[in-house]
Amino acid sequence: MTYCCAMRLQDGMVFISDTRTNAGVDHISVFRKLYTFGVSNERFIVIQTSGNLATTQAVIGHLQNQLELKLEPNLYSLNTMFEVAELVGHTLRKVIADVTSDTVEQSNYFCSLLVGGQIGGAEMQLYNIYPQGNFICATSDTPYFQIGESKYGKPILDRTLRYDMPLDEAMRCSLISFDSTIRSNVSVGMPLDALIYKKDSLVIPNGKRIYEEDPYFTMISKGWSEALRQGLIELAKPDEDYFQ
Amino acid sequence: MTYCCAMRLQDGMVFISDTRTNAGVDHISVFRKLYTFGVSNERFIVIQTSGNLATTQAVIGHLQNQLELKLEPNLYSLNTMFEVAELVGHTLRKVIADVTSDTVEQSNYFCSLLVGGQIGGAEMQLYNIYPQGNFICATSDTPYFQIGESKYGKPILDRTLRYDMPLDEAMRCSLISFDSTIRSNVSVGMPLDALIYKKDSLVIPNGKRIYEEDPYFTMISKGWSEALRQGLIELAKPDEDYFQ
Structure with missing residues (x-):
């Protein structure tokens, strides 16, 4: 399985993906699922992938090939993030149509993709692209998307994430969402690829690969478990009628 | 959908079920999914249900019918909780076989059941019964089971629940698990049925029905969101290399 999360907030964007792929529990590998593209001072694009690995790699492969051979349209020639989402959606639809031309299933x-970024002076955008190639766009009401194994890590986002949350706090929130998922489901695993983009910076961040023994992640994970245990103890006890 | 959770702990047992059933989002009803049986000072049995409502009601109906007509074996004639789990499993298998005799699907x-309780001086037991009628038993290593929409509410249990946790704290932990699920998934809904059983008491608790406006549940829900927000702010900020 996979877990990817992306946020489009007031001050910028936060992206995290895990790297575990599995074909059965006895065939587990590490593959990157977070890809960055861009031209400094002009455009910044992130694509995160979930689903069939051959499909997601084919989509990324086609997009990279178009850039390498300067085929039009490509990620660096399009004018808006909307057009980028359309290109990614079309590419995905074409890859799935190709591979399934001889099958009914x-x-x-299938795969799902998150596409986020900023081009020139336009606003940052974040899109959730479905296997059919169509997509939805994040808003200030719903500032985050998840793909893959999303349920375990959703409650922390639903309780705490706000559009105006500072980026460092949003990153902590995402890391907890990942830690919770990894603890409860063995199909999502370390290392993680994390990336923060500051609004209007138009720089291409390197991002950070977080390994199992990462001191900051370990501290966040332990600190959060401790905070929950403490929070639980401090909540008022249930009334006597719970015991009757 | 449904969410049920049961815990077998050092000091006793905790059971909670939601009551929402749905056949599509435009056909939502309230049905009890937590059933208590027992004879004071002799035996206490809880059954929680998830899955096809006609199947779960048929299973409970057969078990009640056996008691009413004093047909052997029944929930009050069996000697151990293991035999109770076997009876429930056989009943479930028979109900599914009956209804699907003319279909391949x-x-x-399918439905899943949790069966917990205590008979006489024997230990408390908790069983997770699969649609096939076979089952597994909770231990001190894995003291809880969930059925239904279990993923949203699992991280809080995995981070905080321990076999030696006091019953009131385990109840708070379960309520948070339910609140997190209800916030993130509309197919699980109030009211909840909650019940605490004290080890060796052999009394049949009435349990508590928790409605949407329940003051204690509201306080727990708000208090927990506040605790998470505060905990998030207090976690150390990510290093500068997260921003590069």
């Missing part, structure tokens, strides 16, 4: 080859 | 009629 398309869903085995 | 059994899974539409």
Whole structure:
């Protein structure tokens, strides 16, 4: 499985992906699922992938190939993030149509993608692209998207994430969301790829790869468990009628 | 959908179920999914249900019918909780076999059950009964089971629940697990049925029905959100390399 999360907030964007892929529990590998593209001072694009690995790698492969051979349209020639989302959606649809031309069962080859970034002076955008190639756009009401194994890590986001949350706090929130998922589901695993983009900076961040023994992640994980245990103890006890 | 959780701890047992059933988002009803049986000073049995409502009601109906007509074996004639789990499993298997005798697709009629309790001087037991009628038993290593929409509410249990946790704290932990699920998934809903059983008491608790406006539940829900927000702010900020 996979877990990817992306946020489009007032001050910028936060992206995290895990790297575990599995074909059965006895065939586990590490593959990057967070890809960055961009031209400094002009555009910054992130694509995160979930689903069939051959499909997601084919989508990224086609997009990179278009850039390498300067085929039009490509990620660096398009004018808006909306057009970027359209290109990614079309590429995905084409890859799935190709591989399933001789089969009736398309869903085995499905994947989902998150596409976020900023081009020139336009606003940052974040899109959730479905296997059919269509997509939805994040807003200040719903400033985050998840793909893959999303349920374990959703409650912390639903309780604490706000559009105007500072980026460092949003990163902590995402790391907890990942830690909670990894603890409860063995199909999501370290290392993680994390990236913070500051609004209007138009720089391409290197991002950070977080390994299992990462001191900051370990501290966050332990500190959070401790905070929850303490919070639980401090909540008022249930009334006597719970015991009757 | 449904969410049920049961815990077998050092000092006793905790059971909570939601009451929402749905056949599509436009057909939502309230049905009890937590049933208590017992004879004071002799035995206490709880059954929680998830899955096809006709199947779960048929299972409970057969078990009640056996008691009413004093047919053997029944929940009050069996000697151990293991035999109770076997009876429930057999009943479930028979109900599914009956309803699917003319169809190849059994899974539409599947349900899962949690069965917990205590008989005489024997230890408390908690069983997770699968649609096939077989089952597993909770231990001090894994003191809780969930059925239904379990993923949202699992991280809080995995981070904080311990076998030696006091019953009132385990109840708070369960309520948070339910609140987190209800906030993130509309297919699980209030009111909740909650019940605490004290080890060796052999009394049949009435339990508590928790409605949406329940003051204690509201306080727990708000208090927990506040505790998480505060805990998040207090965690150390990520290093500068997260921003590069």
